Amino acid sequence: MDRSKLFIGNCYAVSPEIVARRFRRxxxxxxxxxxxxxxxNMLPLDWGANVHSWLVMFAKVYPFLEELRLKRMTISDExxxxxxxxxxxxKALSLSSxxxxxxxxxxxxxxxxxxxxxxxxxxxxTEEVGGGWLSSxxxxxxxxxxLNFSSLNGDLNFDDLEKLVSRCKLLRVLKVNDSITLDQxxxxxxxxxxxxxxxxxxxxxxxxxxQYEEIETAFCNCRNLQVLSGLWEATSLYxxxxxxxxxxxxxxxxxxxxxxxxEFAKLLAHCPNLRCLWVIDSVEDKGLEAVxxxxxxxxxxxxxxxxxxxxHHRDGVTELGFLAVSRGCPKLHYVLYFCRRMTxxxxxxxxxxxxxxxxxxLCIMTPCQPDYLTNGPMDEAFGAVVKTxxxxxxxxxxxxLTDQTFEYIGQYAKDLxxxxxxxxxxxxxxxxxxxxxxxxLRKLEIRDCPFGDSALLSGREKYEMxxxxxxxxxxxxxxxxxxxxxxxxxxxxxxxxEEGGDEDQAHKVYVYRxxxxxxxxxPPFVLTL
Amino acid sequence: xxxEIGSILSEMESSACLKTELTLGLPGGGAAPSKxxxxxxxxDMADLKLGVGCDRGDEVSVSTxxxxxxxxxxxxxxxxxxxxxxxxCKYVKVAVDGAPYLRKVDxxxxxxxxxxxxxxxxxxxxxxxxxxMNERKIMDSANGxxxxxxxxxxxxxxxxxxxxxxxxxxxxxxxxxxxxSSEAAIGLSPKTSSNGLxxx
Numbered sequence: 001m002d003r004s005k006l007f008i009g010n011c012y013a014v015s016p017e018i019v020a021r022r023f024r025r026x027x028x029x030x031x032x033x034x035x036x037x038x039x040x041n042m043l044p045l046d047w048g049a050n051v052h053s054w055l056v057m058f059a060k061v062y063p064f065l066e067e068l069r070l071k072r073m074t075i076s077d078e079x080x081x082x083x084x085x086x087x088x089x090x091k092a093l094s095l096s097s098x099x100x101x102x103x104x105x106x107x108x109x110x111x112x113x114x115x116x117x118x119x120x121x122x123x124x125x126t127e128e129v130g131g132g133w134l135s136s137x138x139x140x141x142x143x144x145x146x147l148n149f150s151s152l153n154g155d156l157n158f159d160d161l162e163k164l165v166s167r168c169k170l171l172r173v174l175k176v177n178d179s180i181t182l183d184q185x186x187x188x189x190x191x192x193x194x195x196x197x198x199x200x201x202x203x204x205x206x207x208x209x210x211q212y213e214e215i216e217t218a219f220c221n222c223r224n225l226q227v228l229s230g231l232w233e234a235t236s237l238y239x240x241x242x243x244x245x246x247x248x249x250x251x252x253x254x255x256x257x258x259x260x261x262x263e264f265a266k267l268l269a270h271c272p273n274l275r276c277l278w279v280i281d282s283v284e285d286k287g288l289e290a291v292x293x294x295x296x297x298x299x300x301x302x303x304x305x306x307x308x309x310x311x312h313h314r315d316g317v318t319e320l321g322f323l324a325v326s327r328g329c330p331k332l333h334y335v336l337y338f339c340r341r342m343t344x345x346x347x348x349x350x351x352x353x354x355x356x357x358x359x360x361x362l363c364i365m366t367p368c369q370p371d372y373l374t375n376g377p378m379d380e381a382f383g384a385v386v387k388t389x390x391x392x393x394x395x396x397x398x399x400x401l402t403d404q405t406f407e408y409i410g411q412y413a414k415d416l417x418x419x420x421x422x423x424x425x426x427x428x429x430x431x432x433x434x435x436x437x438x439x440x441l442r443k444l445e446i447r448d449c450p451f452g453d454s455a456l457l458s459g460r461e462k463y464e465m466x467x468x469x470x471x472x473x474x475x476x477x478x479x480x481x482x483x484x485x486x487x488x489x490x491x492x493x494x495x496x497x498e499e500g501g502d503e504d505q506a507h508k509v510y511v512y513r514x515x516x517x518x519x520x521x522x523p524p525f526v527l528t529l
Numbered sequence: 530x531x532x533e534i535g536s537i538l539s540e541m542e543s544s545a546c547l548k549t550e551l552t553l554g555l556p557g558g559g560a561a562p563s564k565x566x567x568x569x570x571x572x573d574m575a576d577l578k579l580g581v582g583c584d585r586g587d588e589v590s591v592s593t594x595x596x597x598x599x600x601x602x603x604x605x606x607x608x609x610x611x612x613x614x615x616x617x618c619k620y621v622k623v624a625v626d627g628a629p630y631l632r633k634v635d636x637x638x639x640x641x642x643x644x645x646x647x648x649x650x651x652x653x654x655x656x657x658x659x660x661x662m663n664e665r666k667i668m669d670s671a672n673g674x675x676x677x678x679x680x681x682x683x684x685x686x687x688x689x690x691x692x693x694x695x696x697x698x699x700x701x702x703x704x705x706x707x708x709x710s711s712e713a714a715i716g717l718s719p720k721t722s723s724n725g726l727x728x729x
Contacts, residue, residue, distance in 0.1 A: 037603060037606075039606070039608050040602075040603035040604070040608070041602060041603055042602060042603040123608065235638075304607065305605060308605045308607045312620045314620060314633075338605060338607075363605055363606065365605045367604065420606075422604065422606075447604075448601075
């Protein structure tokens with residue numbers, strides 16, 4: 001068997017030494033670090049997941065390394081330099097939700113990776129990154145196929161970018177950041193009409209009629225475009241520029257541009273082949289009705305909140321929008337839906353319309369919000385999801401929920417792998433139902449639920465078969481955590497206590513299986529039991 | 530601590546991309562073996578007042594929501610870098626005296642008073658903006674009632690729309706009210722000085 005690719009879902013489940021002993025001739029590594037809730041600022045900085053010790057080992061043992069894909073890890077400039085200089089055949093670097101680097105590290109990559117085909121930086125938090133790194137690519141460097149720096153803050157030297165893009169004839173993915181203007185984008189597009197994925201820059205610009213025409217033509221020439229994103233500050237004024245590029249589009253990512261329903265519907269009319277749509281709830285239910293009408297092939301929908309902290313009391317989307325989509329898009333199997341209003345009845349109908357859900361992530365943004373019509377719990381909604389959608393693999397629940405929801409999940413969701421729970425449940429029994437009922441559970445993340453030591457310990461036999469458990473702001477105590485840790489040496493039980501809080505309370509608990517023992521890089525605020 | 534990894538399970542079916550995830554499962558994926566003394570471990574749990582199973586009768590607590598206006602860390606679960614969410618978001622309520630409903634406008638969508646008034650005209654279709662004695666006035670064509678566009682600023686004062694530069698208006702405006710001309714004389718703040726309106 002060709003074992004040249006390594007996938008490590010939790011970097012602390014194993015150590016570089018163990019991996020090096022066990023695997024030879026690795027060309028591709030995927031490493032994931034922090035728990036997912038770190039995306040939402042729930043972990044202090046310097047929690048860990050620094051990739052450096054891994055790179056030191058890889059440099060020794062895997063000289064033929066070609067690909068490194070990191071998710072939620074910290075990578076410093078020093079690490080990037082080590083990477084750049086240690087692997088002569090290095091081709092692909094992908095950093096998703098990573099942090100710790102600046103343009104110094106990127107310069108090192110650009111200067112030394114002669115065979116680079118992919119530089120993919122996504123959702124990564126950086127300080128303002130200067131644009132000088134682009135000029136570090138050598139003059140004869142032309143191998144890039146994927147270039148994504150859309151999440152980097154900071155201005156770039158456009159000339160450097162244009163020179164680079166014009167040299168790289170194989171470029172098929174180009175995602176720029178919002179410092180790139182429309183007319184600059186046009187100049188880039190002229191060099192790469194065969195793009196399959198495009199992330200535009202900002203649309204905030206006053207165009208002359210001639211510029212408008214040129215840009216429109218440039219977009220029309222992108223006949224192979226499957227994925228479109230970016231579109232910062234696009235309004236109805238310049239959205240029509242895109243229409244010519246949308247015929248083959250399968251994935252439209254509007255999660256960075258809050259559109260209104262009218263301009264959104266007009267854009268959708270030009271995208272008959274959409275399978276995946278990410279949008280902001282500024283389009284409201286009316287916009288989602290247009291989705292139901294225009295996107296019969298839709299398989300994935302994500303609706304993000306424009307105003308997550310409800311500062312402006314906007315309507316956003318409700319159960320009506322979701323219903324409209326379910327009626328028109330029977331192939332829908334992945335949904336992420338942020339709303340302020342939902343009913344059990346709507347969800348029951350939605351899953352009847354779309355029984356093939358594998359990923360159902362419903363976020364009713366006000367914690368413990370009841371059914372809008374009945375004012376009761378939302379238990380039956382999620383009950384309907386797990387009863388009707390037999391293939392459900394990932395579930396995020398929200399709203400007012402009692403233990404009944406978890407009874408349903410434990411009873412019916414036999415393929416469930418990932419469950420996210422917040423502000424829900426009535427007692428330990430709820431969590432116990434999950435742990436005893438879902439045989440394929442791999443990741444369980446819980447916050448602000450009334451689950452205590454009894455619930456935690458009810459899953460003690462199960463955690464070694466899962467990737468991880470996260471519990472924060474629940475009722476777990478240090479005593480319960482210590483019991484778990486003592487009985488299961490192959491589990492790492494890490495606790496972060498609340499500053500100034502009760503010393504017995506285990507404020508944040510992270511439990512994961514590991515053959516590497518307790519981690520040696522834990523910062524002082526992380527207690528390993 | 531054993532350095533043996535145990536069985537390796539393959540995650541992807543496709544042979545083009547064979548990933549291996551390191552697991553702790555025994556060959557055959559069985560459950561962890563029972564360890565001697567584990568029962569003693571559970572004896573310790575007695576003082577945590579735990580039953581063998583959870584007694585559903587023990588009501589621990591129902592999940593309660595946080596105090597309503599308090600912003601909870603990490604909730605809703607959106608990435609903080611989504612900075613541009615708030616950018617074009619200057620929604621203000623627009624009320625028309627005598628009309629039973631409110632509308633909302635996003636002031637960021639307009640770059641001048643003309644544009645805003647045109648939008649209001651569209652929204653409240655019974656209204657028309659006319660030039661009356663060289664002033665912008667809003668008129669209900671059905672009953673001839675004149676309205677004066679006013680707004681409440683950050684200090685809570687009611688001002689006449691158009692008094693301050695547009696950008697300052699966008700920044701300070703909290704809500705808009707189309708006030709009947711007849712009432713405008715009483716209702717506006719003394720700060721406002723504008724043609725055609727008598728002040729107290």
